[in-house]
Amino acid sequence: MATSTTAPDADRREPRAGSPARVPARRPRGPRRSLLPYLLLAPAIVLELAIHVIPMVVGVWMSLLELTQFHIRDWSTAPFVGLENYRATLDLNSAAGKELLHSFWVTLVYSLLSVGFAWLLGISAAVVLQKPFRGRAILRALFLTPYALPVYAAVITWSFLLQRDTGLVNHVLVDQLGLLDDRPFWLIGDNSFWSLLVVSVWRNWPFAFLCLMAGLQNVPGELYEAAAIDGAGFWRRLRSVTLPMLRPVNLVLLLVLFLWTFNDFNTPFVLFGGSAPEQADLISIHIYRSSFKTWDFGSGSAMSVALLLFLLVVSAAYLLITNRRRDDHA
Amino acid sequence: MSRRHLGIFTAAVLAAASLTACGGSGDDSAASPKTLTYWASNQGASLEADKTILQPELDKFEKQTGIKVTVEVVPWSDLLNRLLAAATSGKGPDVVNIGNTWSASLQATGALVEFDDATLQAVGGKDRIVPAALAAAGAPGKPPAAVPLYSMAYSLYYNKKSFADAGITAPPTTWEQLAEYGKKLSTGGKWGLAIEGANPSENAHHAFTFSQQYGGEWFDSAGKPTFDTPQNVSAIKRYIDFMAADKITNPSNAEYAQNQSVSDFANGKAAMLLWQSAGSNLKTQNMPADAYGVAPVPFLASPPAGGKKINSMVAGINMAVFKHTKNKDGALSFVKFMTSDEEQTILNKTYGSLPAVKTAGSDPAFSATEQKTIQETLVTTAAPLPQVPEESTFETLVGTAMKELFADAASGKPVTEASVKAKLTDAQQKMR
Numbered sequence: 001m002a003t004s005t006t007a008p009d010a011d012r013r014e015p016r017a018g019s020p021a022r023v024p025a026r027r028p029r030g031p032r033r034s035l036l037p038y039l040l041l042a043p044a045i046v047l048e049l050a051i052h053v054i055p056m057v058v059g060v061w062m063s064l065l066e067l068t069q070f071h072i073r074d075w076s077t078a079p080f081v082g083l084e085n086y087r088a089t090l091d092l093n094s095a096a097g098k099e100l101l102h103s104f105w106v107t108l109v110y111s112l113l114s115v116g117f118a119w120l121l122g123i124s125a126a127v128v129l130q131k132p133f134r135g136r137a138i139l140r141a142l143f144l145t146p147y148a149l150p151v152y153a154a155v156i157t158w159s160f161l162l163q164r165d166t167g168l169v170n171h172v173l174v175d176q177l178g179l180l181d182d183r184p185f186w187l188i189g190d191n192s193f194w195s196l197l198v199v200s201v202w203r204n205w206p207f208a209f210l211c212l213m214a215g216l217q218n219v220p221g222e223l224y225e226a227a228a229i230d231g232a233g234f235w236r237r238l239r240s241v242t243l244p245m246l247r248p249v250n251l252v253l254l255l256v257l258f259l260w261t262f263n264d265f266n267t268p269f270v271l272f273g274g275s276a277p278e279q280a281d282l283i284s285i286h287i288y289r290s291s292f293k294t295w296d297f298g299s300g301s302a303m304s305v306a307l308l309l310f311l312l313v314v315s316a317a318y319l320l321i322t323n324r325r326r327d328d329h330a
Numbered sequence: 331m332s333r334r335h336l337g338i339f340t341a342a343v344l345a346a347a348s349l350t351a352c353g354g355s356g357d358d359s360a361a362s363p364k365t366l367t368y369w370a371s372n373q374g375a376s377l378e379a380d381k382t383i384l385q386p387e388l389d390k391f392e393k394q395t396g397i398k399v400t401v402e403v404v405p406w407s408d409l410l411n412r413l414l415a416a417a418t419s420g421k422g423p424d425v426v427n428i429g430n431t432w433s434a435s436l437q438a439t440g441a442l443v444e445f446d447d448a449t450l451q452a453v454g455g456k457d458r459i460v461p462a463a464l465a466a467a468g469a470p471g472k473p474p475a476a477v478p479l480y481s482m483a484y485s486l487y488y489n490k491k492s493f494a495d496a497g498i499t500a501p502p503t504t505w506e507q508l509a510e511y512g513k514k515l516s517t518g519g520k521w522g523l524a525i526e527g528a529n530p531s532e533n534a535h536h537a538f539t540f541s542q543q544y545g546g547e548w549f550d551s552a553g554k555p556t557f558d559t560p561q562n563v564s565a566i567k568r569y570i571d572f573m574a575a576d577k578i579t580n581p582s583n584a585e586y587a588q589n590q591s592v593s594d595f596a597n598g599k600a601a602m603l604l605w606q607s608a609g610s611n612l613k614t615q616n617m618p619a620d621a622y623g624v625a626p627v628p629f630l631a632s633p634p635a636g637g638k639k640i641n642s643m644v645a646g647i648n649m650a651v652f653k654h655t656k657n658k659d660g661a662l663s664f665v666k667f668m669t670s671d672e673e674q675t676i677l678n679k680t681y682g683s684l685p686a687v688k689t690a691g692s693d694p695a696f697s698a699t700e701q702k703t704i705q706e707t708l709v710t711t712a713a714p715l716p717q718v719p720e721e722s723t724f725e726t727l728v729g730t731a732m733k734e735l736f737a738d739a740a741s742g743k744p745v746t747e748a749s750v751k752a753k754l755t756d757a758q759q760k761m762r
Contacts, residue, residue: 069438069719072418095759165582187585188528188737273587274407275530275730277737292411293726294760295435 056308063301072297085302089290096290100303102278103286106193110282111261114200118257119250121201122208127242130216140213147206155270158199162186162271187272192280200267204260208253215249216242251322259311283307363657366399366664369412371427371647373480373681375614377403383680391667397660399425406531410722416652417441424655425664428476429531430466430646431715431725437468437475438719443651443658446473453477453666458687466644466714476648477665478686480678482606483707484539484642485700486625492520492601493623501625505568508602508628512578515601522578524591524600527736530729533569536604537728538643538715540565543629545636548724549716557728557758561636563751566732570750574739584733584740595622606645609700610682624700626707642707644714646686684708720761727757 063085065071071078091097125143129136146154161168163186170183186195219242227237243250265284268276275293276285287307291300368388374380380403388399402423404412410432416422417439428436436442443449445467450456456464463478486508488501496515502508512522526532541548546561556562573579580600583591589611595603596615604627605611609619627641649668651661667673674690684704685691695701715721731753739745 069414069435070440072414073420073439073441095756099756163582164585165580185581185585185737185741189741273528275733278734289726289730290760292414293730294723295414296723 059301059308060305062297063305065298067297067301069295072295078298081298085298086306089299089302090306096299099278099281100283100286103281103283106279106281107262107283110193110197110200110280111258113197114204114261115254115257117197117201118204118208119254121205122210122212123246125205125209126212126216127238129213143209144206146202147210151203151266152270154203155199155267158195158202159187159271159273162195188277190279192272192277196268196271196276196280196282199271200261200264203267204257208257211249211253212246215246219245255315255318259315262311363660364397366397366425366655366657366660367423368399368401368664369409369423369426370401370403371409371429372403372405373647373683375611377405379614383677387668387673387676391664394667395660395663397657397664399664414439420654422652422654424652424657424661426650426652427479427647428650430463430476430478430644430648431535432722433467433475433648433650434469434717435719435722436650437472441653442475443653443655443661444473444475445477449662450474450477452662454669454687458669458689460686460688460708462644462708462712462714463646463686466646466717467648469717469719476650477669478646479649479668480647480681480683481686481704481708482645482647482683483704483712484535484604484606484627484645485608485703485707486627487595487603487605487608487612488623488625489595489598489601490621490623492598496601501623502628503626504631505628506631509572509576509578512572512576512602516578520598521580521594521600522576523572523602523604524586524594525572525579525583525604525736526586526589526591527573527579527584527740528587528733530733531725532729533732533736534725534729535643535645535715536569537562537566537732539627539641540569542638542640542713543633544568545634545638547716548728549718549720553718553720555720555724555758555761557724557761558751558754561634562754563747564634566728566735566754567745567747567750570732570735570739570745573736574745581740584736607682607700607704609698610680619698619700624703626703626711638713639711640713642712644708644712646683723761727760728754731757 062075064080064082065075065078066081066084067075067078088094089096089100092101129140129143160166164170164183167186169186173179174181174183184191186192223241223245224237227241232240263284264282265288268280268282268285269288272280272285274285275289276282283303287300287303290303291297370380370384372380374383381401384401384403388401392398406429409427409429412422413426413428413432413436416426417436418441420441445453447456450459459478460481463481464474467474467476467478486501492515493499493501493511496511498511498514502511508523515522538548541562544561544565546559546565547556548562550556573581573583580594583594591600591603592605592608592611593615594600595605595608596612596617609624612622613619629639629641630637633639649665651658651665655661668677669687671685671687671690674685674687675693675695678685678690679693679695682700684696684701691705696705716724718724735745735750735753738749743749
């Protein structure tokens with residue numbers, strides 16, 4: 001990993017206590033002074049513990065219990081079952097295990113496609129709007145609208161649009177344009193996956209657009225001028241100037257979008273009303289159904305912990321690979 | 331103040347603020363003996379309508395006892411989760427409405443006050459309550475976990491004009507007739523029967539009735555699930571076949587979960603509907619009472635061996651008190667007030683349901699055709715859903731399996747005995 005920052009630090013290093021080097025004029029006096037940084041850190045640590053660490057530990061603990069409605073009021077009475085919940089939910093020969101695996105694949109494909117399309121739209125719009133022109137501000141605001149709308153309002157509108165008999169989508173496709181003879185279903189069956197994907201991309205791409213637009217502000221105009229003088233066309237400039245300069249933004253953006261999409265609960269929950277069709281059974285909804293709808297919080301927690309571990313591994317691998325590449329380039 | 335002191339002071343304030351932020355104030359339960367929090371279920375046309383209906387009664391209660399009741403009407407889609415959260419955290423309302431089929435499930439959490447004989451006496455006495463309704467208020471052999479508030483049952487609603495236009499003179503009494511009439515009625519963009527296909531609870535209620543008629547049970551005497559028996563497979567297939575085989579139900583109904591089937595019936599898009607106390611809902615959708623008829627839910631023409639003459643669950647709303655209430659006496663007096671003859675008459679008249687107490691049925695409003703049909707069903711051919719702790723899980727799992735089968739039927743995939751059995755076996759495996 002990185003080794004390039006040691007030299008300047010070495011120069012700034014303060015002499016150790018007891019060393020023969022010169023002692024600074026004012027030294028910290030006793031423990032009272034050293035308390036201040038901890039006190040300043042305390043709120044962040046307390047919040048971090050309360051919001052992240054403690055719920056996570058509780059979640060892991062829940063996954064080791066048979067926590068059903070009989071014990072939910074007093075957890076101390078819930079039988080400790082060790083890894084039984086994991087065995088039951090991850091057993092790929094059982095109905096629950098098969099469904100979890102199916103849900104995992106659906107979620108993975110959904111996340112990759114959603115992030116891919118959102119990024120493509122985002123970069124296209126950001127590049128098109130890079131140079132000033134009349135009406136640019138209006139277009140920027142317009143493009144950001146899906147991101148500014150409350151999730152519930154936006155997705156429920158989509159669910160109205162996608163209704164088979166009364167939805168606007170079928171009205172346009174079937175009644176007005178006559179493209180299809182029969183009214184297709186968009187919220188059940190195979191199409192439900194694509195409906196979910198469209199809504200997800202529609203919601204996420206403005207964020208990609210926003211980040212990439214901000215990233216483009218930092219690309220010096222001279223680079224484009226130099227490239228133009230060298231005879232580089234639009235695609236060459238995009239490939240050799242824009243994308244390499246956006247690399248740091250993309251690294252974070254793609255990871256964040258992937259994690260958000262993989263864990264997305266609101267979109268499928270509102271679009272399908274709590275129980276998604278199996279073709280669009282995202283893992284977040286699957287876990288919700290397994291814990292809240294069947295009151296089996298132990299199994300739900302086991303699935304959540306497995307999901308957490310998977311996402312940790314993916315994130316760590318992603319950061320490791322991208323950092324290594326960056327170091328190679330450095 | 332020196333810069334250092336200022337720093338320490340700021341840090342201390344921030345730390346204190348973050349700690350208090352964690353505390354939260356989610357405790358709705360009334361601390362004062364003069365207040366109560368009440369979660370009502372959505373019985374009327376909207377949450378707002380329910381508030382308007384309930385508020386004058388709550389004011390009356392405050393006048394009588396000095397106890398102020400704050401009501402929140404909770405939509406059905408959220409109610410079970412909210413009740414579960416309240417049971418888990420020990421915080422929340424004092425008094426709640428629960429769907430009577432959830433009684434045993436919620437009872438198992440141990441969060442509800444038990445209505446033993448003494449407690450029942452305190453709210454007016456056990457003998458006043460309709461026995462069938464009381465049987466659906468908790469597991470057998472245990473003191474009820476709730477008190478019945480509104481009683482309902484399924485009936486068959488049919489559009490008189492559509493029937494007359496198709497030359498049908500009387501409502502169907504068997505499923506075979508219903509399918510036959512349905513085919514006659516499914517013409518010109520209109521359909522025979524409206525079904526709430528994507529609503530797991532509605533599906534599960536029908537699963538129960540059909541299973542009873544085919545001689546099936548969803549739980550054995552030991553409380554173990556028996557979802558995929560041949561009787562249950564036949565029962566579920568019969569119901570799904572209204573869309574899949576008889577084609578008397580619009581495939582779009584596979585998407586319905588927001589009472590669109592009631593709207594379709596009210597707007598004349600469907601000629602028949604199986605529903606509980608639909609009258610008040612139809613009225614708000616401008617369907618006059620003389621435009622539709624109400625008849626008992628049909629039976630099988632030739633029931634198999636063991637088939638029972640059951641055509642509805644004992645439906646209804648119960649009222650429960652949380653053990654965590656700090657005002658138990660006030661809560662019980664509120665239950666007593668809501669189940670008094672006067673309130674039972676006023677509220678059930680408004681909602682089109684029936685009183686859950688024997689002493690309040692004399693009002694002429696309860697002898698209208700709809701109410702008489704419900705009454706007759708409740709007395710003669712209704713049975714409570716299994717009062718086992720896993721009941722709510724049964725509703726979710728079997729109801730969702732049926733939702734998926736309707737989706738298959740709607741998208742033209744075949745629904746066979748094998749595909750029904752596979753879904754039910756999967757659902758059963760998820761029970762623990």
